[in-house]
Amino acid sequence: MKDLTQVTSGLHACSSSYVNMVAVSAAISKTMMLLGNLQLKQIYAKSRKSVSKRTYATSRDQKPFMSSQYCLDVVKRYDYENFLACLLLPQHARSAALAVRAYNVELAQVHDTTTQPLMAKMRLQFWRETLDQVYQGSPPKQPVAVELQRAIAKHELSKRWLLSLIESREDHLENKQFTSMQDVEDYSEKSNSVLYYLILQILDIKNIHADHVGSHLGKAEGIVRLIRGVPHLGTKRIVLLPRDVMMQHKVSQEDVIRGSRDERMKSAVFDIACVAKTHIEHVKALMKDVPPAARIGLLPEVTISSYLGFLQKADFDVFDSSLQKRNRLLPLYLWWAKVRKT
Structure with a gap:
């Protein structure tokens, strides 16, 4: 009230x-x-x-809880910006989209919470086997798997795209630095663009223009995630920025780890951000050919554009503290974009 x-x-x-x-x-x-x-x-x-009434429990001592509730909460906690975008999807598509996003979070956390590559491979193998069980209609009693099975049964989601999310993580378990911007874009296609292909499937959209937008949007999002992760990964002495761009601007790995804020570092970040911006421009140019029903599934363009705007205001200083703050106006921007586009 x-x-x-x-x-x-x-x-x-x-x-x-x-x-x-x-x-x-x-x-x-x-x-x-x-x-x-x-x-x-x-x-x-x-x-x-309106979450699913399907429940599970891991032991007799634990109270059963709803698997869709778990997915809702895990996406809100670990992928808040895309959580907001999922809330604006039509009700018939919302729970399936949250299941896909929660599945992606689970895979991302394998890398973030595991220090030994062997353990990480074992956890990814668990998800590969789980995916096989899900497509056989007998998912394990794991909340994301349960909801993913419901989404697959309802929307006939492509297994190869869900597998792509696993394979992209397997390729980068050892935190190998990207050799070029092309490598970054290829990885972003496999780890981000496929999420939009899946969401478009959930919305029952079969349109080549929507697929093209999803591809560009996923690549832009992957590049932005790379930029945003620089300060955090630097504290772990991990540098993923493409080697060709760093060499061009004479930026060393130690510069990144130390949190250098000089012009060389800013120029390198600027070049990388420009590639993301180019993809966003393609998204905006192609959006006019995308069916209105599909546009709501592509709302994260607002989030990516917003961050690139803040990065420009910070003069491409990726270590500027203002870039680590949550955008309090993002819910408004997303809601207004939904009103305008649909």
């Missing part, structure tokens, strides 16, 4: 004929932000209520 009261007061402020234009503009902005956040809160609440 408090949110609704704020929205109502904002609308009254906008309609008053006695306020000046600056106040009107501020009231409109505040109202739109409240509307966007309010709608996402309402959708989230409905999602929690």
Whole structure:
């Protein structure tokens, strides 16, 4: 009720004929932000209520809980920006999209939480075997596997794309530095673009223009993830930035690990970010040919464009503390993009 009261007061402020234009503009902005956040809160609440009744328990001492609830929470915690985008999907597609995103989170965490390559390979092998069981209709009692089986049964999701997410992680278990930007784009296609192909399948979209947009969007997202991960990976003495770009700008691995903020480092980040920006420009140019029903599945373009804008404001200093903060206006931007595109 408090949110609704704020929205109502904002609308009254906008309609008053006695306020000046600056106040009107501020009231409109505040109202739109409240509307966007309010709608996402309402959708989230409905999602929690409408989760699957299918449950599982790992022991007699534990209370059973809902597998779809698990997927909802894990995506919110570890992939918050894409969690917001999933909330704006049609209700019939939301749980399946969250299952796919949760599956991706589980695979990403193999690399993030395992220090020994052998252990990581074993965990990825578990998911490879789990995927086989899921397609046989007998998933193990693991919440993501249970929800993934439901999504596959309902939407006939392509196994090769789900396998691609495993294979892309297997190829980079040893944190090998990318040799070139082309390598980064190839990896991003296998680890990010396929997520959009799957979401388009969930939306029952079969359109070559939508697939092209998904490809460019996934590559842009992969490049942005690479840039955003530089400070965190640097603390672990891991450098993944493409070797050809670093050599071109005379940036050493030690420069990255030390958190160098000089012009050489900024120039290297600028060149990498420009490739992501080019993919985003392709996304925007092709979007006019994409069916309206598919556009809602491609909303993360807003998130990527937003980060690239912040990176430019920080003069491509990837270690700027402002880039580590959560964008509080992102729910508004996503909601407004949905209104405009669908």
